[in-house]
Amino acid sequence: MSRKPRLRSGSGVTMHDVGLAAGVSAITVSRALHSPERVTPALREKILQVVEQLGYVPNRSARQLASARSHTVLVLIPSLSNTVFIDALAGIESVLQPAGYQMLIGNTHYSDSEELALLRAYLQHSPDGLLVTGLQQAEAFSRILQERQLPAVYMMDLSDDGRPCVGLSQEAAGAAMTRHLLQRGRRRIAYLAAQLDERVVKRLQGYRQELTAAGCHDPALEWLNPAPSSMQLGADMLDQLLAAHPDCDAVFCCNDDLAIGAIARCQQRGIAVPGQLAIAGFNDLQAAAWTTPPLSTIATPRFAIGAAAARLLLQQLQGQQETGGSRCLDLGFQLQQRGST
């Protein structure tokens, strides 16, 4: 009258089974797989053969439970529909995958509270570290990280408080594009923005600085819309802007989506670009090179940012707590001048 055996997950072959078949104990199998240098080469070879033969698949939960390390990294991004973050994700994947780390993706929908909720939810997986977009999280967020001693690397921006980060100066990039427009002789330069996340605001600050320095800053030319960014919105905002300020001679859009909508609307309305109106975007999405005229924009190294951030995090996880040197990596940006300016 023995009790029912439990349901086995996976293939049912355990490390113990492999050991049995290879004539060793389970722990030796574990070592053969995860710290090869602690097992005689011949024995290791034999064990690997048996693993192959039995189709053994290690159980990650058991490993995690026993070792208190999950080999998992939580990645928080504001949106799945914005290519910018997907590119960074690809960069992260390219580093974590080969290193044997699992990537958990959390979509915060640009919301601090959702971000916090996601962090709480994903703590159940006890990630070894975090990759976070941006620097401004809810207060409770940083508290949790601190309590649990969770290492984190921040992406897309540069911090001034010692937190490890990989990105670019959004402010400098905003300033660079504004300077470019000034150099092209524009004086009535508008700033069109949507979504209004921290990066968009920092670009705005760069824009303000340059215009103020040049003596032609006009707050009335700043059009900020908290709605999600889209090409439709770019077109609509352009219409509104021109209706209110027909003398405007350049539009700096906070991202390429808005800019593509704006440029298409100009095309529709017969507004000469850049003759009457220069248009600039931000991010250098693939489509930016294929508008009429092609869009001037700021190219950002998203893939590289993701990859570098992942590498930085892995360094921390592997205990290389290099104390010296700032751990802030500035990967810069590049002004792509095309036909629209």
Add this chain to the structure above:
Amino acid sequence: MSRKPRLRSGSGVTMHDVGLAAGVSAITVSRALHSPERVTPALREKILQVVEQLGYVPNRSARQLASARSHTVLVLIPSLSNTVFIDALAGIESVLQPAGYQMLIGNTHYSDSEELALLRAYLQHSPDGLLVTGLQQAEAFSRILQERQLPAVYMMDLSDDGRPCVGLSQEAAGAAMTRHLLQRGRRRIAYLAAQLDERVVKRLQGYRQELTAAGCHDPALEWLNPAPSSMQLGADMLDQLLAAHPDCDAVFCCNDDLAIGAIARCQQRGIAVPGQLAIAGFNDLQAAAWTTPPLSTIATPRFAIGAAAARLLLQQLQGQQETGGSRCLDLGFQLQQRGST
């Protein structure tokens, strides 16, 4: 001389601790959290309070190990940089997240062998089910699914072999667009394709059928390039096509990326669209509405496909093995006629 306590992962608060503080046993805490109906409301309330107070976070690995269920779904998509799959991903997320399921994302890079390798690697997480893009996997792939009795739902296409799937008839969609071009009076209709995955090939089949039926199929007008799809490639392929076949009067691109490149190149070369050449795309990406002229294309319900596939999988996981009725869901498509045709 007691041994060192093991490193604790997470916060260190266990179910046992919660039970202790609430004056109940660990299993009661487990029940309060996961099967509320098995605990007196008052007690449950108290337990939840203690959970909150102690900041208890359940350990998913332990749960998984003990219950042989991972509450995890593996999602395999061919690419992260193609919006089509990201949209589906968003749909999947919208269903799995609220249901308490974790989504593991595997990027197959359009490769059968990588897909198989990913499946093998992710088996370590013992996913409860799979969401797979397309129907054509390596042979070993299906064998593994069968061996482990892993439920899977296939996305983006329709099967004819009884496998549960959610998508649309790629063939019918290809045919519909071709029919549309024929109705607009075109006779020399080219098919421009890249990446050449199974969906692209099926659209090609639909295209062939319609043209053959109309008596104007010319294999020389099929331009198939295995390289990854991009706007640049679309522009290049258009040039090559027109150099070889100046009499061509319509181009059906297998996706919007190619079409956007092609339409931009026409603009650059002064080729009248649709006057001299009609151009059509596939998928209805956001940018398709903002080219000059706006691109005619086939709108596909990607988000809905992802969501429906996830729901279908959850049904299977929750044991509702409804035997009756096909489990193939055709969510259709819509022809978006715009200025380019």
Add this chain to the structure above:
DNA sequence: GTGCCAGATGTTAGCGCTAACAAATCGGCG
């Protein structure tokens, strides 16, 4: 031969949780 050390392998226990069974509790009814 003895002692010793380094390296290879094994033993034991326990990570945190839940399935299965066991016990306690309660209300209602003969």
Add this chain to the structure above:
DNA sequence: CGCCGATTTGTTAGCGCTAACATCTGGCAC
């Protein structure tokens, strides 16, 4: 008043793996 069944809670064991310690082996110095 005691017995029944239903409901609520507890006990026990074990999921598969690995940290820590224990043991074994062989080689080498003296």
